[in-house]
């Protein structure tokens with residue numbers, strides 16, 4: 001994570017002392033949605049921060065043969081405008097560094113032509129064959145793109161060559177293994193950057209800092225002091241226009257196997273021996289491998305029915321455009337994980353994620369053990385509230401630790417109040433995840449990318465649930481999932497905690 005290594009300020013100036021080596025950034029899928037919404041704006045912001053250096057170029061590759069360099073330059077400007085960038089920011093786009101290469105068939109000839117074009121651009125900008133290839137492509141085309149790059153000798157160069165692979169990484173354990181084999185036939189693991197954009201979020205990275213820079217918490221971070229952990233990754237949106245993808249995927253593949261698994265790993269992992277990429281990733285792999293096989297009894301699948309979002313009536317999942325009206329695809333998953341480690345034995349990790357929940361919220365709630373006795377009983381108060389630490393990863397990034405205090409005066413009463421901190425109050429704007437991750441690709445830092453073994457360990461854990469006989473419970477759009485999700489916790493005498501709200505303090 002480049003930002004951590006730099007001696008820089010927080011917020012918008014983060015990274016300002018970073019410089020990457022001269023390079024060519026190649027996007028396969030260069031006129032797609034991801035390029036438009038995320039990659040081009042992130043590269044533009046990095047350029048504004050003056051971290052990319054002067055010797056660089058970007059080459060977009062896509063099927064369209066009608067497009068050319070000029071067409072792409074205009075399109076790129078439109079993308080920045082659509083991403084809400086200021087006029088000044090858009091004007092500063094350095095068009096002379098942007099190129100477009102058509103790839104009409106995706107056959108070997110196209111890759112030969114690509115290799116020639118790359119050499120030509122490198123010659124024009126005096127670039128030393130440092131190349132990043134970003135596969136912003138539909139997953140079904142990953143393999144042929146990897147083969148194509150290798151067939152034209154683009155998997156190695158006199159400088160460095162890096163391959164960035166977007167999610168989803170496989171559809172199950174077997175396909176993830178196959179994709180890893182395919183990648184490793186032509187690229188070594190240290191060339192590969194598997195993206196999980198959650199790892200680029202500042203607050204997700206901060207989980208490591210929170211745990212390992214604050215021994216006060218780390219010393220409590222175990223079964224002796226923690227009673228349970230809850231992880232909520234909630235979205236208020238539905239499936240938008242992604243029915244084609246989502247109906248074949250569902251929440252388990254779309255969110256749990258990747259984003260949620262990463263959060264579980266970061267909360268549960270052991271202290272890495274060093275802060276090097278391999279050490280951090282190794283601890284995550286170990287943790288994922290130590291989670292007990294999940295019983296289907298401990299999983300609840302849900303699908304949203306008609307309801308409301310933002311006060312408006314919204315259709316049910318089966319009524320969404322492009323969804324099979326008989327579909328059994330889950331838009332919500334809740335489950336209990338048992339981490340079979342010395343540290344976590346007996347501490348349930350409850351996880352829930354879904355679409356069309358009441359609001360967008362990613363929050364980790366760590367509940368500590370309640371006081372062992374009612375010391376204040378003689379004062380008419382039996383306070384058994386445990387301390388709860390809420391780590392809010394989005395949208396109101398920050399944390400709150402609930403503690404009990406005495407209410408001044410009589411009668412003797414206690415009140416639970418938060419010790420809290422919110423990023424926006426202190427640091428202002430937070431860099432976008434893609435900005436962080438692209439800079440890491442260009443500086444060669446793999447800490448925030450998913451290792452081959454990590455992707456497989458996560459599929460090994462969650463993959464069997466894809467095969468299991470399942471019941472999908474309906475929930476009203478705008479509710480916190482089906483009642484069965486509450487019953488799941490009630491079995492153990494627990495309940496989902498009310499998410500903590502950001503106190504509106506004019507930020």
Ligand code: BG6
Pocket residue numbers: 167235254255
């Ligand atoms: C993506 C999923 O990976 O993450 C989407 O495919 C989901 O379905 C998105 O909406 C959530 O990301 P974020 O950053 O908005 O929490």
